[in-house]
Amino acid sequence: MIKKAYAGLTALVCLLSATSGHADQPTPWGMTMQPAATPIMRENTWFEHYTLWFIVPITLMVLLLLIVVCVRFRASANPVPSKTSHNTVIEVIWTVGPVLVLLFLAVPSFNLLTAQLTLPENPDVTIKATATQWQWNYEYEGSGETPVAFDSYLLKDPDRASAGKTDLATYPRLLAVDNELVLPVNQTVRVLVTSAPTDVIHSFAMPSFGIKIDAVPGRLNETWFRAEREGLFYGQCSELCGKDHAFMPIAIRVVSEDKYRQWLTAAAKDLPGAYKTLMAQTGPTAPSVDLAENTAR
Template sequence: MFKRAYAAMAAAACLLFANGSYADQPAPWQMGLQPSATPIMSQIRWFEQYTLWFIVPITLIVLALLVVVMVKFRASANPVPSRTSHNTVIEVIWTVGPVLILLLLAVPSFDLLTAQLTFPQNPDVTIKATATQWQWNYEYENTGDSPLAFDSYLLKDQDRAAAGKEDKSVYPRLLAVDNEMVLPVNKTVRVLVTAAPTDVIHAFAMPSFGVKVDAVPGRLNETWFRAEREGLFYGQCSELCGKDHGFMPIAIRIVSEDKYKQWLEAAAKDLPGAYKSLMAATDGSKKTVDVAENAAK
C-alpha cells in the first residue's frame, strides 16, 4: 500500500517538473521559509522550526487554560468567586518556566547572530550595492583595469522578448530585472550596501540567502553570504521607500566559477552581450532553472 503511494507521488513529481522550470518559490498555503541557498539561511530555517516546538505548545496551553477558566469559573457555575490571593507553586512555575524557555531560545539565537555578524576576513568577491528610487546600482570592486558597474531595473513586459526572458516561471513578473547581479557558487561575497546621498532609506533583502540590511543615505552597511548552489534568486527592497517600493526587485544569478570569470571579463566590454552568452550557457544547459523568489513586500 505504502509502496503504491510513494510510486504515485514520484510519478506526480515527474509530471510536475517535466513542464516548465523548477522554481523553489513561495506556493499557496506555504507555511515555511524559502529553501536555503547559504549556510546562514539553513541555520535560520532550523531556528524557525526549533522555536515552533515552544510556540505551539505554549499557545495550546494558554488556549486550554482560557477555556477552563471560562467554563469552570463562569458566573452561573461559580456564583461565589474565590478569594485566593496567591499560590506559591503556581507563582514559582510561571516564573521559572518562562526563564528556562527564554534561555533555551536565547542560546541558539545568539549563536545565529554571531554567525551572521562574523564577517570573513578575506572575501572572494566584494560588491557595492547602491539604492535609489527605484533601482539598484551594482559596482564590482577589485576587478583590475576593467571596473564594472551597472544599474538593475525592473524588467518591463515589453522588454522581455529583446532580453530573452519571456519565460515567466524563470523570470517572474515584478521580480525579474534587466541586469542581474552575477556571482560564483561556493565563494564568500561581501556586499557593501548604501543609498544615494539625496535619497531615502531602502533595504537589500535576499530571503534564500538569509540576508537583509538597510541601505541608508550617507552610511555604508555591510553583509555577506556564500551561496552553495547555482540558480537564479530573487529578493526585493524591504523598506518602504515611496510609490514604486513594490517595483524594486533584486535578482542574483549564481553560476560556476568558470562561467563567472567569463561573464566578468565580457561584461566589462559588452554587458548585454555578456548576459546573453551567460543565459545561453545556463538556461540552455539544462531543462530546468532553479529559481527562488520573494513575494513579500
C-alpha cells in the same frame, strides 16, 4: 547532534531540488520559508522549526487554561468566588517557566546572530550595492582596470522580448530585472550596502540567502553570504521607500566560477553581450536551471 543532522538533511533536500527545472518557486498557500541556498539560511530554517516546539505547546496550554477558566469559574458554576490573594507555587512556576523558555530561545538566537554578523576574513568577491528610488546599482570591487558597474531595474513587459526573458516561469513579472547580479557558487561574497546621499532608506533582502540589511544614505553597511548552489534567486527592497517600493526587485544569478570569470571579463567590455552569452549557458533551455523567488508582499 540533532541540529547537525537536521542541517545535513536540509542540505540534501536543497541539493536534490536543485536538479529540477524550476525549483523553489512559491506555491499557493505556501507556509514555509524558501529552501536554503546558504549556510546562514539553513540556520534560519532550523531556528524557525526549533522555536515552533516552544510556540505550539505554549499556545495550546494558554488556550486550555482560558477554556478551563471560562468553564470552571463562570458565574453560574462559581457563584461565590474565591478570595485567595496569591499562591506561591503558581507564582514560582509562571516566573521560572518563562525564564527557562527564553533562555532556550536566547542561546541559539545569539549564536545565529553572531554567525550572521561576523564577516569572514578575505572574502572571495566584494560587491557594492547602492540603492536609489527605485533601482539598484552594483559595482564589483577590484574587477580590473575597467571596473564592472551597472544599474539593475525592474524588467518591463515590453522589453522582455528584446532581453530574451519571455519565460515567465524563470523571469517572473515584477521580480525579473534587466541586469542580474552575477556571482560565483561556493565562494564567500561580501556585500557593501548603502543608499544614494540624497535618497531614502532602502533594504537589501534575499530570502533564500537569509540576508536582509538596510541601505542608509551616508552609511555603509556590510553583510555576506556563500551560495551553495547555482540558480536564479529573487529578492526585493524590504523597506518602505516610496510609491514604487513594490517595483524594486533584486535578482542574483549564481553560476560556476568559470562562467563567472568569463562573464566578468566580458562584462568589462560589453555588458549586454556578456549577459547574452551567460543566459545561453544558464537560461531556461540549459540543463539544471534552478529558480528561487520570493512572494510579493
